[in-house]
Amino acid sequence: MENTTNDPKQEQKQDPPERPSHILEAPEAVLSTMNKDGTRKWMYPKLSKGSMYTRRKIVGWILIALFFALPIVKMNGEPAMFLDIVHRRFAIFGQIFYATDTLLLMLLGLTLVISVVWATALFGRVWCGWGCPQTVYMEFIFRPIERLVEGTEAQRKRRDKQGWTPDKVWRTAVKLFLYTIIAAAMSHTFVAYFVSWDVLTSWMTGAPSKHWGFFLMMGITTALIVFDFAYFREQMCTIACPYARLQSVLMDPDSLIVSYDPSRGETRGRRTKAQREQEKQGIKLKNLGDCIDCGACVRTCPTGIDIRDGLQLECISCTQCIDACDAIMIGVGKEPGLVRYTSENKIDNKPSRILRPRLVLYTGLLVLFSSVLLYLVTHASMFDINMMRATDKPFTVLPDGQVSNHFKMRTQNRIGSSQDLQVTVIEPEGAVIKAQNDAKFTLKPGQMKYIDLWIVSPNEVFKSGQSTAKLRVSNGSGAEQIIEHKMLGPVSAK
Numbered sequence: 001m002e003n004t005t006n007d008p009k010q011e012q013k014q015d016p017p018e019r020p021s022h023i024l025e026a027p028e029a030v031l032s033t034m035n036k037d038g039t040r041k042w043m044y045p046k047l048s049k050g051s052m053y054t055r056r057k058i059v060g061w062i063l064i065a066l067f068f069a070l071p072i073v074k075m076n077g078e079p080a081m082f083l084d085i086v087h088r089r090f091a092i093f094g095q096i097f098y099a100t101d102t103l104l105l106m107l108l109g110l111t112l113v114i115s116v117v118w119a120t121a122l123f124g125r126v127w128c129g130w131g132c133p134q135t136v137y138m139e140f141i142f143r144p145i146e147r148l149v150e151g152t153e154a155q156r157k158r159r160d161k162q163g164w165t166p167d168k169v170w171r172t173a174v175k176l177f178l179y180t181i182i183a184a185a186m187s188h189t190f191v192a193y194f195v196s197w198d199v200l201t202s203w204m205t206g207a208p209s210k211h212w213g214f215f216l217m218m219g220i221t222t223a224l225i226v227f228d229f230a231y232f233r234e235q236m237c238t239i240a241c242p243y244a245r246l247q248s249v250l251m252d253p254d255s256l257i258v259s260y261d262p263s264r265g266e267t268r269g270r271r272t273k274a275q276r277e278q279e280k281q282g283i284k285l286k287n288l289g290d291c292i293d294c295g296a297c298v299r300t301c302p303t304g305i306d307i308r309d310g311l312q313l314e315c316i317s318c319t320q321c322i323d324a325c326d327a328i329m330i331g332v333g334k335e336p337g338l339v340r341y342t343s344e345n346k347i348d349n350k351p352s353r354i355l356r357p358r359l360v361l362y363t364g365l366l367v368l369f370s371s372v373l374l375y376l377v378t379h380a381s382m383f384d385i386n387m388m389r390a391t392d393k394p395f396t397v398l399p400d401g402q403v404s405n406h407f408k409m410r411t412q413n414r415i416g417s418s419q420d421l422q423v424t425v426i427e428p429e430g431a432v433i434k435a436q437n438d439a440k441f442t443l444k445p446g447q448m449k450y451i452d453l454w455i456v457s458p459n460e461v462f463k464s465g466q467s468t469a470k471l472r473v474s475n476g477s478g479a480e481q482i483i484e485h486k487m488l489g490p491v492s493a494k
């Protein structure tokens with residue numbers, strides 16, 4: 001009941017008011033990384049080295065190397081990956097796409113989306129554990145630096161409890177300094193994907209006063225990366241990433257998951273010395289499963305969950321619990337695999353299928369889209385040609401009786417080196433081209449040009465006022481395109 005008295009003595013006898021944090025406390029933990037009162041629960045995951053960790057490390061370092069190499073390595077004279085949004089031109093593994101390549105870009109987008117959906121249905125959250133930059137950089141760059149500077153998980157935990165001691169201050173400063181260097185390298189490389197490495201190098205070596213915008217952008221991006229890897233960490237996966245939520249929808253009971261096998265592990269329980277001896281002699285203990293309840297799988301989990309509680313949204317399939325548990329199982333003389341890659345159906349001893357309707361559909365769509373895309377990319381011409389009528393007179397009858405049609409030809413170089421193009425007439429017989437420099441022109445890498453062309457044809461080629469021009473555009477290196485366009489002439493012509 002609410003206290004309405006003003007008597008101080010009476011007030012002293014009453015219970016002190018409850019703290020707001022107590023009032024707001026949740027009945028049970030909402031998130032593994034959050035205390036009941038909503039404060040952050042800091043994670044100190046113990047590194048578990050094992051076969052899965054080694055494989056993930058190899059994949060992770062390949063991905064890191066690719067990230068830094070793709071804007072630098074050249075393919076067909078272009079960076080292997082250059083997303084030039086300002087000029088609406090995209091170089092992807094030596095192939096140039098323009099914003100006008102609607103079909104190609106649409107197919108590329110569809111292929112990427114279907115690949116993600118297909119991979120998730122088949123391999124579950126494999127992206128989170130093996131490919132996502134958040135996991136890869138955290139586990140193979142930032143956490144190793146933290147371990148190097150601040151020591152083991154137990155040492156960090158102890159130091160954090162002591163508050164800001166001089167020891168913690170200098171270690172944190174060194175760690176953040178190293179983080180900032182890595183983050184700056186990452187943000188510069190990221191920008192190189194959009195402005196090219198050459199432009200980025202000129203900005204970096206030029207006077208800072210000329211590129212304040214660039215320095216500001218780099219500073220903000222670097223600060224965000226440091227914030228993410230030094231502080232935000234697993235919160236990105238557990239509360240911020242929309243793809244993490246989407247993946248749960250895309251998975252089914254046959255998708256690959258990291259799971260604890262309760263039929264083998266339960267009833268879990270610690271062993272007495274005598275029981276340990278019996279197990280070593282191969283004697284199966286009554287009423288005890290293989291899980292010795294050591295907690296190694298929980299201590300190693302970067303998102304703080306207990307894999308034995310079943311499939312959880314916070315699980316990023318990092319496989320650390322597999323390595324942790326395998327080491328324990330080997331240590332106690334049991335088969336590894338109590339925690340392993342499997343599927344919900346397999347764990348529940350239900351029939352498991354690889355080929356299920358949704359996977360057949362995704363595979364069919366993926367094969368279709370990627371085949372069409374591959375065909376179009378491998379058969380793409382080295383240059384684009386489009387011809388349209390000029391907007392002046394439909395045609396001109398010259399003093400010698402020949403008929404001139406004026407066209408505009410739009411040309412674009414699709415490769416990373418210059419091309420010398422030449423336009424010649426194939427049909428109608430007797431027609432010639434009038435154009436600047438005899439219809440020869442040079443296109444620089446990626447350049448687009450409009451060329452004025454006049455096709456002068458004998459009067460007699462026009463039937464009912466119409467005829468067709470057939471032109472050849474060649475680059476002198478074997479690549480050519482044939483284009484046709486309707487020409488207009490006098491109706492009286494035979």
Ligand code: SF4
Binds near residue numbers: 258302314320321322
């Ligand atoms: S439960 Fe296992 S696989 Fe999932 S996030 Fe934790 S350690 Fe990684």
Ligand code: SF4
Binds near residue numbers: 290
């Ligand atoms: S690491 Fe293995 S044995 Fe230890 S608690 Fe986890 S599941 Fe049980």
